[in-house]
Amino acid sequence: MLTMQEIRTHYYFTETDAELLKELFPLAQENSQAMVEDFYSYLLKIPETAAFLRDPKDLARLKKTHSEWFLSLFSGRYDNEYMLTLQAIGQAHVRIKVSAHYVNAAMNVVRRFLIEMLQASFPDIAVRRKYRIAVEKILDINLDIMSTSYQEEELRKVFVSH
Ligand code: HEM
Structure with missing residues (x-):
């Protein structure tokens, strides 16, 4: 199993990226409501995902969960504990x-949202570029760790069926 440090190295994720993401926290916070609306309007349009979101009580709770995850992208702390949290998130969806x-x-919806958020907030291309690179890295790392839970489930199924 990889450590968070190894994953960071494989994505060229540096301490500077961590600091850049942390700088974006206030902007992300201002935009978190809009992000969650985008995210849910997307999930509710697709019958297969809408099926998970039928109960209005659950919906309010889940929106909060997904919004907290969004803000955690900008916490500035990307250690083994962060990796374990992402693994648990992946496992929750597998389950x-x-x-x-x-x-x-x-994740593509989130990525597009963030690219547009940066586009609207940073007119200077060089400044926007460094934030965008850091954002792309952390989204890819999130997806990588969450995907591992799916791959492990596939392996488990193969193992159990033999
Ligand atoms: C739970 C994030 C995509 C539906 C969660 C949790 C997080 C999260 C942080 C809480 C997990 C926990 O309790 O440990 C994400 C991220 C996604 C994503 C980062 C992709 C960018 C989706 C999609 C659906 C979905 C596509 C489909 C409707 C749910 C549901 C739960 C949940 C129903 C509650 C699971 C439970 O009751 O245990 N998600 N999610 N999520 N997510 Fe997502």
Whole structure:
């Protein structure tokens, strides 16, 4: 199993990236409501994902959960504890049987949202570029760790069926 430090190295994720992401925290906080609205309007349009979001009570709780995850992208702390949290998030989706395809597609929604947020906030291309590179790295790292839970589940199924 990889450590968070190894994962960071493989993505060229530096302490500078961590600091850049932390600088974006206030902007992310201002935009978190809009991000969650985007995210849910997307998930509610697709019958396969909407099926997980039928109960209005659950919906309010889940919006909070997804919004907290969004803000955690900008915490500035990306250590083994962070990795374990992401593994648990991946496992939660495997457990309830959300297809990996929708997790990937939902991450694309978040990515587009963030690219547009940066576009609107940083007119200077050089400044925007460094934030964007840091954002792309942390989103890819998130997806990588969450995807591992799906791969492990596939391996487990193969193992159990033999
Ligand atoms: C739970 C993040 C995609 C539906 C969660 C949790 C987080 C999270 C942080 C809490 C996990 C826990 O309790 O440990 C994400 C991220 C996604 C994503 C980062 C992709 C960018 C999706 C998609 C769906 C979905 C595509 C489909 C509707 C749910 C549901 C739960 C949940 C129903 C509650 C699981 C439970 O009750 O245990 N998600 N999610 N998520 N997510 Fe997502």
